[in-house]
Amino acid sequence: MQEMNNEKRPLIVAFCCNWCSYAGADLAGSSRLSYPADVKIIRVPCSCRVNPMFILKAFQRGADGVIICGCHPGDCHYTTGNYYARRRMSLLFSMLDYLGIERERTRVEWVSAAEGAKFSAVMNDFASKVAALGENKRLEDLRCKE
Amino acid sequence: MQKIGVFVCWCGSNIAATVDVKKVADVLRLEPGVVISETYQYMCSENGQALIRNAIKENGLTGIVVCSCSPRMHEATFRKTAESAGLNPYMVEIANIREQCSWIHKDMDEATEKAIVLGRSAIAKLKLNAPLTSGESAVVKRALVIGGGIAGIQSALDIAEAGYEVDIVESSATIGGNMAKLDKTFPTLDCAACILTPKMVDCAQNENIDIMTFSEIESVKGFVGNFKVQIRRKARFVDEKKCTGCGVCMQKCPSKKGKNEFNMGLNNRPAIYIPFAQAIPNVAIIDPEQCLKLKNGKCGLCAMQCQVNAIDYTQKDEIIEREYGAIVVATGYKPISLENFNEYGYDTYKDVVTSLELERLMNAAGPSDGHLVRPSDHKEPKVITFIQCVGSRDTSGCGKPYCSKICCMYTAKHAMLIREKYPDTEVHVFYIDVRTPGKNYDEFFRRAVEQYGVDYIKGMVGKVYEENGKLMVQGSDLINNEQVVIPSDLVVLAAAIEPNPSVRKIATMVTASIDTNNFLTEAHAKLRPVESPTAGIFLSGVCQGPKDIPETVSQASACAAKVVGLLSKDKLKCNACVAHSDETLCTGCSVCANVCPYGAITYVDKEFRIGGGKTETRRVASVNEAVCQGCGACTVTCPSGAMDLKGFSNKQIMAEVDAICKR
Numbered sequence A: 001m002q003e004m005n006n007e008k009r010p011l012i013v014a015f016c017c018n019w020c021s022y023a024g025a026d027l028a029g030s031s032r033l034s035y036p037a038d039v040k041i042i043r044v045p046c047s048c049r050v051n052p053m054f055i056l057k058a059f060q061r062g063a064d065g066v067i068i069c070g071c072h073p074g075d076c077h078y079t080t081g082n083y084y085a086r087r088r089m090s091l092l093f094s095m096l097d098y099l100g101i102e103r104e105r106t107r108v109e110w111v112s113a114a115e116g117a118k119f120s121a122v123m124n125d126f127a128s129k130v131a132a133l134g135e136n137k138r139l140e141d142l143r144c145k146e
Numbered sequence B: 001m002q003k004i005g006v007f008v009c010w011c012g013s014n015i016a017a018t019v020d021v022k023k024v025a026d027v028l029r030l031e032p033g034v035v036i037s038e039t040y041q042y043m044c045s046e047n048g049q050a051l052i053r054n055a056i057k058e059n060g061l062t063g064i065v066v067c068s069c070s071p072r073m074h075e076a077t078f079r080k081t082a083e084s085a086g087l088n089p090y091m092v093e094i095a096n097i098r099e100q101c102s103w104i105h106k107d108m109d110e111a112t113e114k115a116i117v118l119g120r121s122a123i124a125k126l127k128l129n130a131p132l133t134s135g136e137s138a139v140v141k142r143a144l145v146i147g148g149g150i151a152g153i154q155s156a157l158d159i160a161e162a163g164y165e166v167d168i169v170e171s172s173a174t175i176g177g178n179m180a181k182l183d184k185t186f187p188t189l190d191c192a193a194c195i196l197t198p199k200m201v202d203c204a205q206n207e208n209i210d211i212m213t214f215s216e217i218e219s220v221k222g223f224v225g226n227f228k229v230q231i232r233r234k235a236r237f238v239d240e241k242k243c244t245g246c247g248v249c250m251q252k253c254p255s256k257k258g259k260n261e262f263n264m265g266l267n268n269r270p271a272i273y274i275p276f277a278q279a280i281p282n283v284a285i286i287d288p289e290q291c292l293k294l295k296n297g298k299c300g301l302c303a304m305q306c307q308v309n310a311i312d313y314t315q316k317d318e319i320i321e322r323e324y325g326a327i328v329v330a331t332g333y334k335p336i337s338l339e340n341f342n343e344y345g346y347d348t349y350k351d352v353v354t355s356l357e358l359e360r361l362m363n364a365a366g367p368s369d370g371h372l373v374r375p376s377d378h379k380e381p382k383v384i385t386f387i388q389c390v391g392s393r394d395t396s397g398c399g400k401p402y403c404s405k406i407c408c409m410y411t412a413k414h415a416m417l418i419r420e421k422y423p424d425t426e427v428h429v430f431y432i433d434v435r436t437p438g439k440n441y442d443e444f445f446r447r448a449v450e451q452y453g454v455d456y457i458k459g460m461v462g463k464v465y466e467e468n469g470k471l472m473v474q475g476s477d478l479i480n481n482e483q484v485v486i487p488s489d490l491v492v493l494a495a496a497i498e499p500n501p502s503v504r505k506i507a508t509m510v511t512a513s514i515d516t517n518n519f520l521t522e523a524h525a526k527l528r529p530v531e532s533p534t535a536g537i538f539l540s541g542v543c544q545g546p547k548d549i550p551e552t553v554s555q556a557s558a559c560a561a562k563v564v565g566l567l568s569k570d571k572l573k574c575n576a577c578v579a580h581s582d583e584t585l586c587t588g589c590s591v592c593a594n595v596c597p598y599g600a601i602t603y604v605d606k607e608f609r610i611g612g613g614k615t616e617t618r619r620v621a622s623v624n625e626a627v628c629q630g631c632g633a634c635t636v637t638c639p640s641g642a643m644d645l646k647g648f649s650n651k652q653i654m655a656e657v658d659a660i661c662k663r
């Protein structure tokens, strides 16, 4: 994060499924395992609820990185949701890459409700990778900003 | 105009030590729509909730945001608070400023700033919330139990005792399952038939219980409280209502060379048979593969003998449909096939038997009338060697990686019973570890060693081969660090147990999940051990994991308690955050139904006005709110943007993204 001056910290949106990853984030909290405050979590019922539109919107609005966290494959609360998420996101991310949003700015991770330590480690790693890339300007759309 | 109230919790010092709660409340007060913004030490306490209630009433709030601990902790609490003040419970949003803010950040400015952003994001979402009501669905007050072993029997009896109707569907010709085959049972050594058959009779006599044997589940539709199940009642060629179980037909049947399944194939039975003397129902059944009349039309002796005209060679499978509120899966287990374990010679030598076969050989109602003789020459064995863990705790891929849990105890039981009844018999047991936790279990095992002089050898067996009419068991003795060869007359293999293979089909039909070993998965390994993750499906007995009879019965009763809890409700509240399709946008493309894991989406033809007084009929998606679990898979897949999820709508989530990204 040193690369960015203090005025411009990276902005990271994390979509977490309610059953595994959001609970994993809570566990990171109750275990006091820190990660940068740049990460802001949005709770969704399942990783398959994440519409590519949400991610495009985030980048247009100036997010520097977007991460989607869900239950491990095979453990989805809704049986198959994370498989849909995985397929959709790999398509979307390669398209974003083509548009100039580097692969390091997008990520899918499986974090269970028991993996507080993993949640924190993933967020630390993701935030530092995103910070190293600097600000995201490629999709930023001033019209989307007030 | 919306009137939003913001309530920022200190959580003692949990939040207030790192987040400047006053500042958060002050900043959020300036957000458009917010009319009141307050802090309190413990918002979840009675006083805190009273503060919220009063604020709602005094200010006529249309929605509230609570900045506090995780919604997984207290969302339900604050929804109730709102409801008690007359607000719709879904007009509540939580900003998680404890687990996801104060507890992980140290810098006060940074944490305060983040808390403000999270609060703003919750406000932005709340502005798009709509009051939701969860639907209700009626509960059919009848339960289905699949499998009639001791697990299914116990669950059914308990449910029936509580006053509800219950059907047992059993695939074989009688209920009783594996326990009916056992001789005596550890840890008390009472005979299995003496404790099981009275329960079987109770089932048959209980007015609330309907037993359907020789029947299979054909299809399962519906959802918790409202399952529609098709059951195939396979043709047994004997009218169950007429047959008195006299058994005359069995004596007269000329085709006597069928393998007796109940005796593990150790002797034969006629083509028309009653599985065993205490079978429930005590009704004959014809094996069509073996019956001369059914195969080539010649014979018909049994029909001539039957006094009550119960025989019906033209009987056909029948499919019936019934409705249930809850389904119990109790499909039990079977010993694994030993084809991967040729080194023990099970397929080669008649006198290498499995433990379940030994149960029949020792059982007074078994093929040798309880006289323990070896299958090959019917002579009494003088040296018996047991091999434990055959296919259990096996990570080589030939067997099962798990411990079958019951084999240490039943092997000790077998060894003890043999030494008791035939004191001059020498008994050896090869084991990897002896695992006997449980009340009076270790004492039981020690009795086998100390009192009955059973020779326990720690080590694995390499192979079993024949020499001079003896079965040579070659293995290692790890304690004395030597190779041993034991010339034996009978070798008994404690084969691993595995879930009944048909459980895969059942699990698919009821959408229950199974693990890599085909055991059914519980909703929570510790806290919800008798429920499947699918609502309305319950687990009883070994189909969930290896267990002995005491454990099976406890689980079966626990399962029944859960079923009764469900059936005692007249209506079930459904999840309010369900999918909903905008019929003006939906093109009826069918994509959404394909991704729904619960089959919640169907299509209906609807008439729409298209102007000029004309109408058109279009096919549109319709979500069954009682079935939808609210995952949202369909919303993203919908190419027309018609499908959306209540409580987590596209607009709501976009608003959260906006609020977070606003710098």
Ligand SMILES: Cc1cc2nc3c(=O)[nH]c(=O)nc-3n(C[C@H](O)[C@H](O)[C@H](O)COP(=O)(O)OP(=O)(O)OC[C@H]3O[C@@H](n4cnc5c(N)ncnc54)[C@H](O)[C@@H]3O)c2cc1C
Pocket: B146, B147, B148, B149, B150, B151, B152, B169, B170, B171, B172, B175, B176, B177, B178, B179, B182, B184, B185, B186, B187, B215, B216, B217, B330, B331, B332, B333, B334, B335, B355, B356, B359, B406, B410, B413, B497, B500, B502, B503, B506, B540, B541, B542, B543, B547, B548, B549, B550, B552
């Ligand atoms: C050799 C041996 C000795 C044992 N000795 C003891 C002992 O001494 N003490 C003790 O406590 N435990 C003992 N056990 C364990 C005991 O057998 C089990 O704990 C008990 O039988 C489990 O009961 P269950 O109802 O879960 O399964 P099961 O007895 O297997 O019953 C399952 C039933 O479901 C039926 N079924 C299966 N699939 C379907 C389907 N798709 N549709 C309809 N019906 C279906 C089956 O036909 C069966 O009737 C022993 C086990 C073995 C192998």
Ligand code: SF4
Pocket: B578, B579, B595, B596, B597, B598, B599, B600, B601, B623, B627, B628, B629, B630, B631, B632, B633, B634, B635, B645
């Ligand atoms: S939200 Fe999930 S469960 Fe509900 S209809 Fe859509 S896909 Fe099915």
Ligand code: SF4
Pocket: B581, B585, B586, B587, B588, B589, B590, B591, B592, B593, B620, B621, B637, B638, B639, B640, B641, B642, B643
């Ligand atoms: S995917 Fe969308 S358009 Fe297609 S049927 Fe479902 S709701 Fe209608």
